[in-house]
Amino acid sequence: MIIDMFRKKKKYSTIQIKNSSTVTPKKRTVSTKPETQKKTGKKQGVIDPKGIVKCPSCKEVLLDTDIKRNLNTCHLCNHHFRMTARNRIKALVDQGSFIEMDANLTSSDPLEFPDYKGKIETAQKKSNETEGVITGECLITGFEATIAVMEPHFMMGSMGSVVGEKITRTIEKAIEKDCPAIVFSASGGARMQEGILSLMQMAKTSAALAKLGESGNLFISVLTDPTTGGVTASFAMLGDIILAEPKALIGFAGPRVIEQTIRQTLPNGFQRSEFLLERGFVDKIIARPDMRNTLSHILKLHQKEGA
Amino acid sequence: MSTQLEFEKPLLELESKITELKTFSTDNNVDLKTEIEILENKLESMRTDLYADLTPWQKVKMARLKERPTTLDYIKLISEDFIEFHGDRLFAEDKAIVGGIGTIGGQVFTIIGHQKGKDTKDNLKRNFGMPHPEGYRKALRLMKQAEKFKRPVLFFIDTPGAYCGLGAEERGQGEAIARNLIEMAALKTPIICIVIGEGGSGGALGLGVGDRVCMLESSVYSVISPEGLSSILWKDASLAEKAANIMKLTAKDLLEHKVIDHIIEEPVGGAHKDIDVISESIKAYILQEIKSLKETDLKILTSLRYDKLRNIGQYKQSVTL
Numbered sequence: 036m037i038i039d040m041f042r043k044k045k046k047y048s049t050i051q052i053k054n055s056s057t058v059t060p061k062k063r064t065v066s067t068k069p070e071t072q073k074k075t076g077k078k079q080g081v082i083d084p085k086g087i088v089k090c091p092s093c094k095e096v097l098l099d100t101d102i103k104r105n106l107n108t109c110h111l112c113n114h115h116f117r118m119t120a121r122n123r124i125k126a127l128v129d130q131g132s133f134i135e136m137d138a139n140l141t142s143s144d145p146l147e148f149p150d151y152k153g154k155i156e157t158a159q160k161k162s163n164e165t166e167g168v169i170t171g172e173c174l175i176t177g178f179e180a181t182i183a184v185m186e187p188h189f190m191m192g193s194m195g196s197v198v199g200e201k202i203t204r205t206i207e208k209a210i211e212k213d214c215p216a217i218v219f220s221a222s223g224g225a226r227m228q229e230g231i232l233s234l235m236q237m238a239k240t241s242a243a244l245a246k247l248g249e250s251g252n253l254f255i256s257v258l259t260d261p262t263t264g265g266v267t268a269s270f271a272m273l274g275d276i277i278l279a280e281p282k283a284l285i286g287f288a289g290p291r292v293i294e295q296t297i298r299q300t301l302p303n304g305f306q307r308s309e310f311l312l313e314r315g316f317v318d319k320i321i322a323r324p325d326m327r328n329t330l331s332h333i334l335k336l337h338q339k340e341g342a
Numbered sequence: 343m344s345t346q347l348e349f350e351k352p353l354l355e356l357e358s359k360i361t362e363l364k365t366f367s368t369d370n371n372v373d374l375k376t377e378i379e380i381l382e383n384k385l386e387s388m389r390t391d392l393y394a395d396l397t398p399w400q401k402v403k404m405a406r407l408k409e410r411p412t413t414l415d416y417i418k419l420i421s422e423d424f425i426e427f428h429g430d431r432l433f434a435e436d437k438a439i440v441g442g443i444g445t446i447g448g449q450v451f452t453i454i455g456h457q458k459g460k461d462t463k464d465n466l467k468r469n470f471g472m473p474h475p476e477g478y479r480k481a482l483r484l485m486k487q488a489e490k491f492k493r494p495v496l497f498f499i500d501t502p503g504a505y506c507g508l509g510a511e512e513r514g515q516g517e518a519i520a521r522n523l524i525e526m527a528a529l530k531t532p533i534i535c536i537v538i539g540e541g542g543s544g545g546a547l548g549l550g551v552g553d554r555v556c557m558l559e560s561s562v563y564s565v566i567s568p569e570g571l572s573s574i575l576w577k578d579a580s581l582a583e584k585a586a587n588i589m590k591l592t593a594k595d596l597l598e599h600k601v602i603d604h605i606i607e608e609p610v611g612g613a614h615k616d617i618d619v620i621s622e623s624i625k626a627y628i629l630q631e632i633k634s635l636k637e638t639d640l641k642i643l644t645s646l647r648y649d650k651l652r653n654i655g656q657y658k659q660s661v662t663l
Contacts, residue, residue: 145599145656146590196655203652225543225565227574230590231601234543234565235654238551241520242527242651249528265565267516268504268544273524287516287544288506296506306511316514 090114106323115260115280115323119162120169120186123219127327128182132174137204140197141165142229151228154190162188166197167222170205172212175327178334180217181209187221187261194266195226199236202270206243206254215253215334220271223289224264237269244273253337255330258285258308258317272316276333278326279308279317347407349400350611353392356385393610396560398595399586402568404560405539406502409614411621413440413455413498416538419621420628421446424453429480433513436477438469438501439549441484443493447629452488454481454549455498458539471540472505475518478548482522485529494532494632497549502567504545519548526551527651528644532635534628536606537561537593538613553647554631556604557593558620560612563601564591601654 086099093112102109106126107116118126124133144151159165167189173182183205185192192198202218209216225233247254256274260283267287271277279285286293286306294301304310311317321329360381367374396404404410417424417440424444429435441454456473459465488495504515526533533552541550541563557563572578572585590596593605606623609616635643 139660141658141660143656143658146588149588196657200655200657227566227571227589230565231563231596232599232655234547235601235651237520237544237547238523238527239651239654241523242551242648245524245528246648248524265544268519268548269523270520272514272517272520286511287504287519288511292506293508293511297508301508305508314512314514316517 108323113281113322115282117187117221117260118323119188120164120184120219120221123184124169124171124173124182126323127330128173128175129177133171133182134173135169135171136208137170137201138165140201142195142197144228145196145232146228146230148228148230154228158189162186164189166201167192167194167226168198168201170201172208175334176331178331178338179212179214180334181205181212181214182217182219184219185221185266187259190226191261192220192222192266193224193226193233194222194236195229195233196236198222198226199233199239202236202240203243206240206247209252209254210247210250213250213252213339215255215337216247217255217257217330218270218274219257219259220262220266221259222262222264222266222271224266234265237265240270241273244270248275253333255333257321257326258311259283261285263287263289274318277316277318278321278329279311279319280326281308281320281322283308285311285317347400347403349392349396349403353385353388356381356388360385389610393612397587398562398589398592399568399583401560401592402540402562402582402586404612405562407612407614408460410539411613411617412460413457413500413538415617416498416621416624417444417453417455419617420625421451421453427484430476430483432476432479434474434476436469436474436480437467438471438473438505439477439481441481443488446496446625449629449632450493451628452484452493452495453498454484454495455538456501456546456549458500469505471501472503473501473545473548474505474507474510475513475515478504478518478522481549482518482525485522485525485533489529489531492531494534494635495529495552496628497533497535497552499535499537499541499546499550499563500539500561501542501545502540503542504548519544522548523551527647530640530644532632532638532643533647534631534635536624536627537563537602542567551647551651553635553643553650554604555602556606556627557596557602558606558613558624559593559608561593562591563593563596564589599654599656 088097088099090097090109092114095111097109107118142155164186168183168185170183173180183202206216244254254275256271256277258271258279262271262285284306290301308320312320363374363378421444424442426440426442440457443450443452456471457468458471459468485495535550535552535555537557539561543565568582568586569579571589572581596602597605606627609619613620
């Protein structure tokens with residue numbers, strides 16, 4: 036009988052641990068997203084200064100110039116390297132059509148969070164951008180749209196007050212101009228240094244999308260590697276049309292958090308674009324070199340009568 | 343008998359001393375009235391001081407207390423005739439979120455909330471108040487129904503977070519929460535949200551967009567758990583206390599940052615010390631707020647809700663010419 040009691044207790048405690056990743060499992064708990072991404076970031080590699088790079092996917096040696104010509108993808112195996120937001124915009128929009136908005140918005144460190152100011156400065160220097168998203172108006176093969184592209188090299192594209200505000204303004208601009216809005220997500224989720232204010236950006240951007248919907252305008256959400264956390268649980272999953280780049284990590288919880296919760300290694304391909312397509316959460320997977328044409332195609336089909 | 347929190351120890355020690363003294367005085371027929379009175383006064387002032395000035399970490403502990411009243415506890419006390427409904431009509435019934443309709447002060451509400459368990463067995467059933475996508479989709483079904491039948495919606499928030507597991511991901515945890523956010527932002531009926539315990543990140547926000555959002559005095563609401571933050575910042579989940587103290591997660595912090603509208607005071611020692619009193623306060627708050635919300639034209643109501651969300655966030659806007 037006594038043995039039984041102990042057994043039960045043991046069982047209870049394992050279950051409790053299993054379920055309580057938010058409480059205290061070993062090391063990293065909830066939302067280790069930034070680190071997870073750091074790891075993948077390393078794996079994907081920065082392009083080697085000597086002009087030669089080994090593709091992490093097919094292991095072939097590639098020329099820097101070839102990769103660039105293919106919009107940061109491997110022309111042999113279609114591996115997608117990360118891309119800066121600036122380069123992405125350049126590759127997507129009609130030359131000279133991009134009018135940037137709100138580049139003057141910067142974080143005010145509202146919670147006076149330790150080391151946050153320093154982190155922002157480092158990120159600004161490293162990425163040469165003021166914040167984690169670039170927004171503006173543009174033309175794509177002549178079709179008008181507003182666009183927001185998240186910058187994975189700026190604090191993992193995490194969403195704080197500025198990112199939330201800029202994306203909201205992008206959506207509001209689309210309502211004002213009566214045109215579609217396009218958002219490219221690349222984010223580890225909400226920015227913890229702005230605490231609850233970051234969380235509320237999820238509600239703010241979603242509310243703006245409700246308004247865009249009421250105005251009868253299209254919202255295209257494009258998911259790129261990685262799209263996780265609060266970004267997945269808000270605008271990224273709210274596209275009238277949701278596109279994804281091949282093999283992008285897309286999920287609510289980061290893979291490491293899930294592994295800790297369930298105490299198992301995740302199956303291969305879990306939380307990748309192809310998995311989401313199969314499960315019905317993505318409309319279509321589009322390789323980067325085809326993205327501009329696909330967007331153009333969709334925008335054309337959504338042209339309003341008389342426009 | 344409530345679980346003792348670490349910081350409540352001195353209080354309990356003094357309490358037991360007073361009891362000891364009382365027994366001693368009756369047993370031995372010694373008059374210790376003055377001494378006891380002095381000690382009792384001291385106890386009272388200690389109690390008031392202690393609870394008036396809880397640190398953020400102490401509030402986290404309080405918010406997670408096993409004895410803390412849950413959604414169903416409050417519903418029982420504020421609604422005379424609550425009837426619970428189940429299932430999302432798509433996949434399953436998630437017991438981590440409860441919902442239904444009931445009358446509060448003569449008015450019918452749709453009431454939805456996270457539900458934690460009372461003991462381990464109950465918690466396994468409730469998944470410790472951590473919903474799967476089905477929970478959010480059930481909530482959505484019920485709130486759309488509320489809109490249809492022109493009933494206001496009341497949300498109780500109390501979750502460590504949305505569940506992080508294979509099934510949850512596979513069935514679109516992110517999509518389920520996102521869908522609720524966009525629907526709640528535009529729902530054409532009044533919404534009141536009350537954080538009663540833990541407001542854990544997106545899992546809390548998934549039931550947390552409303553015309554009025556308020557928190558109980560010692561509840562907490564944050565973008566990540568203190569353990570999660572400390573493991574990211576210092577690679578050590580045991581520094582959660584330090585994390586809690588910098589992350590601005592108390593009701594007072596949230597009121598200051600204009601994320602919530604109001605704080606409901608708790609009885610001295612926490613909501614669990616007197617659930618009747620706290621339920622009365624909650625009920626009074628709901629009835630007071632619903633009156634003006636119901637009088638507001640629905641178009642204006644949703645546009646005010648939008649403005650409220652629109653204004654959350656702080657940033658610098660430098661002048662560029």
